[in-house]
Amino acid sequence: MALLYLNTLQSASLLPSLYLYHCIDQLNELYRMELNVHLDLYNSSRNLNAIATGSVPTLWLHSLEPQSVLRGNFSEKTLTIVYLKDGKNLALIVDFLGKWSWEEQYRNVIFIYPKASSDELMALFKVCWRQGMVQILAVLPYQEKLYSFLPYPNVHLLPLEDVQQFYDRTRKELCNLQGYTINIAILSHSAPFAFIFRNRKGNVVYAGYMLRMLLDFIRHYNGSASMKYVYRIEDATAALGRRDVDFLPFLLARTENFTGSVVLWMENLFVMAPVARPLPKYMYLIKPYSMHTWLIFLTMIVYCSHAWNFLHRGRLSRSSAFLQILRYTLFLPPGTHMEKLPGARRLFVHIMFILAGFVFTNLYLALLSSMLATGLYERQLNSFDDLADTNLQLVQYAGDMKFKLAIPDLHPELAKRMVTIPEEMVDVYRRGLNTSVLHTGFEDRIDFAFYQQKFLRIPLMRKMPVAIYQQPFYIPMAYDIPYIQLFNWYVRRIFEGGLLLKIKSDCYEHGIQSGDLQFIKTRNLEVDSNSLEYYYFMCVFWAAGMLLALLLFICECLWKSVHNQS
Known part of the structure; x- marks a missing residue:
């Protein structure tokens, strides 16, 4: 069988199949590939069959028509092999590969490019870089040469001696961003996810646990960060769609404008309601x-x-x-x-x-x-049904209100109480713990606002016991980011190692330092026995009794006068 297979390799007339076979076989072994996908647009299957390894299943694609994507349909350990004659359809082919490996751009791709020059290789690598594809190996079979590229800080050719060097590049070279600039959008009302302030010494402090995760990632992998301020969520998502920014440290629902990092947990959306307030002192006399x-x-x-x-x-x-x-x-x-x-x-x-x-x-x-x-208190809101006895409104901005109304099984009491206010005022009301309205927010944002009532004996607001929605927790990012695999690996390690809990706890202290949060002073322990409120009902009761006595006295006098005249 071995002799028969070697005869098949030697019979290939167009490609030096033995060299290609060894390259693909080494990649399959190093990366433990489970599937090889051959993109053949030139009907060269007779020649490409010779380089297909028998130990790994093979899938053949013969057109650029939309087909099923790699993610969720095939093994993640997939090697894509593309044969190129020239660079005429290069953009279309790479665009197809971007769709084929949607959200999996970091998978390995081999381009068999027999007659490529240095300029053509640079054109290939630049197009791949724009698609976020960095695990690219170009094979010049006649010269038996291998090329890849280093993307940071600028794209440049990287000649390789063997496949092992390409594997080492993945492990070493791609883990150094070499000062590459990563653009981060900062929403003006995104605490505790991201916020910036100056401390007492005048130094700029970058706070918020999402922003800290991004900055630690950039610092760890030798990159550089550039901040861009945005004021509306719609502007931020549009910037992600245009790739004006790479990351948005803010929890959003998934849209077609952006993708996201690895999911860490499910975040709950709660309603904030006022806590039952103490009754006035004069009410105690009738209760x-x-x-x-x-x-x-x-x-x-x-x-x-x-x-x-x-x-x-x-x-x-x-x-x-x-x-x-x-x-x-x-x-x-x-x-x-x-x-x-x-x-x-x-x-x-x-x-x-x-x-x-x-x-x-x-x-x-x-x-x-x-x-x-x-002490006596007003009736506590323990369920959404209890809202029927109140006139509380649920404040939302227009875009979020549309999203909330589309939530399945949304309680009718919540739906009919929604009112729209400016987007920036929603966070101001929530962080101010405005007890005259209802608020919604993901659990992280609610806990951030509740930190202000840490020293209150009786809190001002509380979370309703039932969540109205759940959303995966991830960091929104632009499509085709080349370092997405590296970032996901880093985020997982921070989460699994417990560092994320420390970063989250720091953002509460930063909220106090920045002035976004202020500890609320409790007034429930103040002695007010001599206040007017304490004697209010008794004074009113005494005055009502005196007035009633006066009226009865006048009535008796009139009755006696009329009786004497008769």
């Missing part, structure tokens, strides 16, 4: 009993007043009967009408009223003391 209990109490006083007047056979006025019943109810001394011992029936009624007043008064005082000790 020990419910509204129904107070109505029953008033009805009982009116009924007992009439009954007490009837028991005295009209010798006691209605007002005197009312005051006596009220005195019993409040467990006060009976007054002058008990100077002599009443009869058995009246004594039984007196004892019954005294016991009822004792229970009513002491139960009220016990409940009031307990409420003063623990």
